[in-house]
Amino acid sequence: MRDREEAVNYLSELLGVEEWKVREALKRGTIRRVKLSFPDFEYYRLVRDFGGYERGTLVVPEHDLVVRGFPKIERALLLEPALRTRFGDGGRVVVEEKMNGHNVRLFEVEGEVYAATRGGLICPYTTHRVRELCGEELRSFLEDHPDTVVCAEFVGRENPYVSKEYPEAPDVGLFVFDVRDLDGRFWSFEEKRAVDEYGLERVRCFGEFSVEEAVEEVPRIIRELDREGREGVVIKDPGREKPPLKYTTHSAHVEELEWAFTFAFDLGRDFVLTRTIREGFQSFEWEEDEEELERRAADVGRAIVEGLRRALERMRDGGGAVEEVPLTFASMRWYRRYEEFVKHVTGGTHTLEIVSEDDDGRVKAVLKKRYVRTEDKVKSIFEEGVL
């Protein structure tokens, strides 16, 4: 784009939104321009819902492309009323696993696959790991279905955003959960199965159920996932017309609480009330007996109190409020691209360090995510005793 007015013009046309609204949105930062060394095209992203487009929508003016943001999935706090109200008595649902990674939208520009984060940023790390994992499969699928976006969970230990090991994806892995037309329509469960023929992996599907069956089955599935330390499920209309619902496990809540209290002054506020409320409702709906309730409560309390205490001990012993994620890059070139991206996105609180460079050019690195507020507050409390 040569100048802002040209951008206004293009965006207005591509989004079908009046120019003055686009101009205002650019000024307020609702629409932001991104131009880094990767990708080699400039794009715009919506940091809030705007003009009928979801937050995270990404626009590439020079390729006339609009990739809609992935809609927020509503959470069931009580399964039974949620299933009945959302899908109706006699309705049917497909239950899929909700994996704990980050939601990426995969699309194609001039024969190359790109991965967009939830916020509408094209992530060089995710993009190049996905290309390695299943670039050919995706390209082939997207060539046959040119006006679509593949929505998938990028997971694994080497995921910079949510580092969590999955047996089926020890380093990283990609699992498709939706396909969406560019115009916003989600493919039905039946249609979506087309990705299998291209060799793409889908998230686990636990089956199709009537609402009545699901009321019994989902808690059973959730208990099983809980024992395996996995996150939860997304419950979908098989035709993908009614919006889906998510529902998560005790172990996911506890794991997130412990993580939140490791960086309490950064994450506590957003995490603690939501997760504890989920626990209260789950215990209530499942009518747990005293023993189960005691165990659940002890897990919650331990995550909170020990999470914070261990973090304080680490900081007293000279550690910072830093989360480290191991990452592997195909080359120094990709490392540099991601380094630039991380700096752009975090303003320098997250940094990359090289651990080793292999003979084949692969780079082992570590991403250090610094939680600045926690570090500053705890340091000050160590010194002054007060907040």
Next chain:
Amino acid sequence: MRDREEAVNYLSELLGVEEWKVREALKRGTIRRVKLSFPDFEYYRLVRDFGGYERGTLVVPEHDLVVRGFPKIERALLLEPALRTRFGDGGRVVVEEKMNGHNVRLFEVEGEVYAATRGGLICPYTTHRVRELCGEELRSFLEDHPDTVVCAEFVGRENPYVSKEYPEAPDVGLFVFDVRDLDGRFWSFEEKRAVDEYGLERVRCFGEFSVEEAVEEVPRIIRELDREGREGVVIKDPGREKPPLKYTTHSAHVEELEWAFTFAFDLGRDFVLTRTIREGFQSFEWEEDEEELERRAADVGRAIVEGLRRALERMRDGGGAVEEVPLTFASMRWYRRYEEFVKHVTGGTHTLEIVSEDDDGRVKAVLKKRYVRTEDKVKSIFEEGVL
């Protein structure tokens, strides 16, 4: 006050703040006018710090009276650095009990005692119960010391703001913790003891210590208070020049967490992170062993998960999100005055109901405090399953 400009004039003069600032503050609601049937004079209160006066400052123009708001007491999260930084190595401190009630400021207007809440409202209930309890003692003290305010904790089961039973105050009780000149100076510990001669009760004092002793003694005192289910301590400069510090017990944190989760959608956000952080720092500073840590964590988890679960069960069984506090009034006249006050302050979410009227005119009543957000949210989750 005949009109706003007259009020601006008076307030400006009494507070020593320029007229335009007072006018602006009245317009923005920083200064609010209160005129109810009790007291029979009009007054103004500051809902935020303003012009060098603390939030809760109360101004009675027709009696040329300004009662300063009680300053917020800073909390120690780690005792040792807090004591050393605040009071200096070699410094001395007085340790007093922090009781769990509400902070009232007692002052005199034309020979009558009035009780102001933290927010600067003259509470008819507190005022008349205090007059019954120790009206003569207070009057006598305030007559001898005309330009002072007595700062005290109003506690007990029949406290509408924090209903908590104390063995030394089964229904209600009043315990002095500070005396302050109208100009803002707090009396030293030695000076303050003058209230004893008037028959007024002071909060428990655990003694005067050097900072070095206090580092050892305060945790011991806190553990004792914890076992008794009491709230904590306030640690003061004996000369009352350096600002005091407060420090609270595990049992107080747990009790408040359980209460907060009974009305989770109203109180959760403000309570849960603060209390859990206090627990983490206390466990860290006291270097608790695994067993103590487990016990603390279990208490915290139980307060949270069971607090919410029990509240949900009560609401499922037809109860609302309502806290009930028993109150006793000396007469119907005082009942009506408080009824008007409660309506003015809460806009009708809290209501009073008469339980019985004794032959001597005393009225037993119950205050029903409705937590509207919790009631609405939970009702909607019971129906729709989602938030």
